[in-house]
Amino acid sequence: MAHRRSLHSLARFFSSHSTVAPGCALKSVASILPNHFSTAAISSSSDCIVPKSDATSWCSSLFSGNRARHFCSSSRKDDDDDDKDEEDDGEESEGDYSDEDEEGARESSDSNSKPKPPPGPVDKVARAAEIGYKVVGKLRPSDKVFKPYEPVYAVVQIGSHQFKVSNGDTIVAEKLKFCDVNDKLILTKVLLLGSATQTIVGRPIVLDSAVHAVVEEHALDEKVIIFKKKRRKNYRRTKGHRQELTRLRITDIQGIAKPEIKIDPKLTKPTKPTVKEQEKVAVAA
Template identity: 70%
Template sequence: MANRSRYLLKALTRQATTFLFRNTHPSLQSLSFSSHFPNPSTSLPIFTKPLSAFAQCSNSRHFSSDKTSNHSNKVEDRSDQEEEDEDEEDFEDEEDYESGEEGEGYDDENASVSSRKKVYTEEEKEAEALDIGYKVVGPLHNDDRVFKPYEPVFAVVQIGSHQFKVSNRDSIFTERLKFCEVNDKLILNKVLLVGSDSQTIVGRPTVPGAAVHAVVEEHALDAKVIIFKKKRRKNYRRTRGHRQELTKLRITNIEGIEKPQNVVVEKPSKAAKGEQNKVPVTA
């Protein structure tokens, strides 16, 4: 009995579903395809339902993918435009360079280079050299006879922040002197003291009218000095090296004092020495 009741219930449900389906949905034969699907020659409508308020708007909606694509396209267009502008600027700069006119970029570069390397005029060079304590006369020629024999005269000169006692034909090493090259003649004008066998002149602070002439022999480097720094328990150690630039000067003449004349003392001959040693003997 239970099985039969289940079978009857299933049959009734099937009949009810078929009856409801027939009433709600018409058969395929009653449908006219011509009314719903027009001829292929005619343009098919995009929307079968009336358009919504958002769809009736003139502006179309952009989805995220469209935005990225449009943005990428805009970025590419901008980059292309910037490259074209840069190419045009480079071409204009090249034209200015070829024509001899410098643009703004060249002015900026020249300004930066000039700020790093100062350009001195002749007056500025001479003034700075005088402040250090020397004056550049000019290059040494082959016809110049500046080297003289030794004279018993000395002087104390100041070059920069150092003082040197010099005599004729002496050589000294000073810090690197600017605006002078090898074989240039110099005049050391800061003479603090001049002396000889007969007199001594002390300047206040310099001796008026005194000068020391010199020649630049070479520009060299001093011996290396190691600078080592350390801090205990701080893991701090620094090692640095330094070589000071030097200029070698050869003193040629000292002016501003009376020089004693060199008296030549003739040595007696051997015969004269023998006659002096002989003593007359009386009978």
């Protein structure tokens, strides 16, 4: 590139000083050229090439022919050549990738394009266990799972939420995908058990414990309005969202001794004799 620039500057100088003698022009050009162009080389080239008749014909003969086209090519062509070289280098670098990388890219694209198959029964059980429950079966009319209140409580974890429950309570959790309405469940992640006499804390789960529940309903939560706005863009969007929920009824808590319910006799009201009993007593007398 330095040679081309020097030759361009030389050509401009001679075109502007066409009336000056070649020898004088070369002496003044020596100050413009870089250091590696010596005056001796310029004088020798002028003795060999430059005719003494006319400076214009000398310039035309100097920059005519194949040599002028070779050294004084246009900048556009040079840029095009550089772009072609860069493209060739890019193609070569792309060709350096191994076949294993291409196969991996194809496999990843195929996996993204193909829809995922629905989870099988084994996958459903595993995912349900990760959430914290296990499906036992359907609730039948003959099953007597609902019991009166017992003074025992438990802390269970379903997904990322924790609930304190007792026998007969109702809780609302995020939708449990792998169960249906009227399914009997066992909540396996029991973090704490307690009663009036003792408390059992799990590390992190209480072993040999379970909380039984029944799925009552799959429903949607109240609508939440989501408003989005971008300033100075004339962009406003209002969207609504309703979260899917599952309602569970707690039926039993196992893993802790259940104290008996003692009824205070003072709190019980005495029953009054009926009219028929009074008549029978009077007749007997």
